[in-house]
Amino acid sequence: MPGAVDIDPAVPAAEHARSRGWSALADTVLLITGMLIVWQVATLIIGHEVLTSPLETARRLSAIMADPDFPAHAWETGRAFGTALIIALAGGLTIGVALGAHRLSGQVAAPILVALYSIPKITLYPVILLLFGLGISAKIAFGVIHGIIPVIIFTMNGVRNINGVYFRAARAMRLSGMQTASNIIVPAALPEIVSGFRIGFSLTLLGTLIGEMFASQRGIGYMLVKAMETNDVATVMALALFLIVLATAASSVLLVIDRRLHQSVIAQSGDSQ
Amino acid sequence: MMTRPGKLRWALIIAALALLEGACRLGFVSRQTIIAPTAMAAGAWQALGSAEMRGHILITLASVAQSIGLAIVVGFAVGAALYRLPRLRRTLDPFLASYYAVPAFVFYPVFIVLFGLNRWPLVAIGFVFAVTAVIINTLDGLSRVPRGVRRTAAVMKLTPLQHIFFIMLPAAAPWLFTGAKFAVVYSFIGVIAGEFVLSGAGLGHAIAFAYNSFDNETMYGLMLLLFLIVGGINMQLWIWEQRLYARRGGY
Amino acid sequence: MNTSSVQLCLRGVTRVFPAVEQQKPLHALGPLDLDLRRGEFFSVVGPSGCGKSTLLDLVAGLARPTAGTITFEGRPVAGEVPDGIGVVFQEDASFPWLSVYDNAAFALRRAGMAEKDIRERVDPTLAAVGLQSFAGAYPAQLSGGMRQRLCIARTLVTRPRLLLLDEPFGALDQQTRLLMGDELLDLWRLTDATVFLITHSLDEAALLSDRIGVMSARPGVFIDLVDTAWPRERDSRIVSDPAFGRVTGRLWEMLRGQSLKALAGG
């Protein structure tokens, strides 16, 4: 028997988890630092009147945020986005569950949804403007048409892939349609639904901003388009940075939830192996 | 022979068009808002007859094609590299997921200074939109190659190149195809959006121009053409994708 | 035992999985010793999770033992798959993008063999596993059991001197298992290969093997090595032999306590 068994030093589980969390955080910090360096180098090569440096961008952003008009713009965007998001998620979930649970409707709708998803929706802006007029409802409509389709598609696919035995169990327990939807379908398809929410979140924000760029005199999208038209690169960069930070923070949270859910499903199905 | 869902789908589409046609003809909807589908078709036909409009369409298609090619090549390379660097991938994940929240065409001015006043800034917007989808799908495909398949390859002692070309690529093919499909979708979205906002040529520009000159017939005609082109390409890709999946039983 | 007839030799082989994420290191296997004779049919039984698949990975050179040594035909196995070893994994490993024939021909094509010679090997092997009429089909069109047989054929065409099988018939019903066992015995006699079979079925082990290693609950070690003393010419009709009952009885006696322990340990 060889004496030395070269196992890794035994680390208590809790302590180990913590060090793993710290190293992930360190990785993120490292990555962001790397990105900032690349950005700075790019600025030096291209010239700062074309690509504002990270520091200048941060300064400009804080100047914009200190501006007394800014809270009103941000509030306007936030209100439109929030409303659009609620409509896109709730509507997408309802339609997706219905299409997923009713096989024929799903088969009829799937290619249509895929086609709608692939349309450059920006060209619909004249139609939206004609229907809703200038103002917040046009922005919300723009957000919704961008965000709702991926939520429907993901939810529908999630529901379709639910193990058929769950539906038979629901019938054996004599659940009503609503009870089946809320107690069986949504929990069983939750990982896919959350994946759809993640994409829906991003695209609803994109849609709202596009709406603001064309159909509004207020909001962050409007500030963006104005800066773009006047070639004010520093402001464009500052606002883009603002959006990236917000969106990434939100999507990190959704990603953590997403991973947890997928993991618990994997753990469950792994048992039978 | 068409399947039952196929028939129902067409019936649904035709019914919706007929409803719109009726509503427009009977004056329920104002001509300033939406025009009848037949009028849209007439507008589309007219646009196809005009050399100027054909030029707009062709220039858009050329830019989109360039954007698709670049996005597939670069996205695939980056995806494969990230697959080999799981730690970087884990750290990048939230950034990839939030990517689509930022309207990439706000960087159009930057691109113009970088590439000059030509079509390249538009190609760049399409590319920036499309490349992330290719990266994400490449990563997905490579990480879903079943463990048993990878281990079998290990037992067969393939060279690294054989491993890539005979195992990883064919195993991930459906996802790579999906990535390419998204490259098409997002390249169209990006290039058209760029043309729409700030450009003197292309289908997106022509639509915006028709809108600004209150020429609803041309505007809707061009939209119809655009949707037919995009829809047609996507439908074809979708059919190929389904075939690819069907032969492999969904994986 | 004559040392020249020993094909595979394990000494003090141990595997500890290092700690990852939020888990403690896991002592999965060993230390265990084993000598496998050339041409022998050896089976391993043990409670689930006791380290059987882990042992197979080590023997195949897909993983390195944490401690101990493995030698195959006199050469150490160290993190690389030795020539002459073929593996059929527990999970489905058929290539979904290739037809049954192309799956079976895969390794030979990579080795640069001529198409004519490939056909001469692949056709009879597919016939032996009962897939000759499915040569043009794709794995998605086959049942789980047929896919597993395809994987066996794909390995057999390379003519391995040691064939490692990880629960290859796990997806089959009892009757088909018996018949597949007979097929495997035929192939074994035909090829003169050594077979190292992992199974959770006591009947299967008792029926097919010259020798059976019984493993304890995790960390798995051999708690018994059972010689069946079957003749080389044998088939599934052994089940009616009283000696068969004695072998399975002895296996279960050894395993009952271990399986209870594995159940309770999760």
Ligand SMILES: Nc1ncnc2c1ncn2[C@@H]1O[C@H](COP(=O)(O)OP(=O)(O)O)[C@@H](O)[C@H]1O
């Ligand atoms: N790569 C791995 N990392 C950590 N633990 C593992 C790994 N592979 C297997 N294990 C654990 O080792 C033990 C033995 O696994 P395995 O050899 O697959 O058992 P079985 O006898 O059922 O084939 C199990 O508890 C399993 O969870």
Ligand SMILES: [Mg+2]
């Ligand atoms: Mg196992």
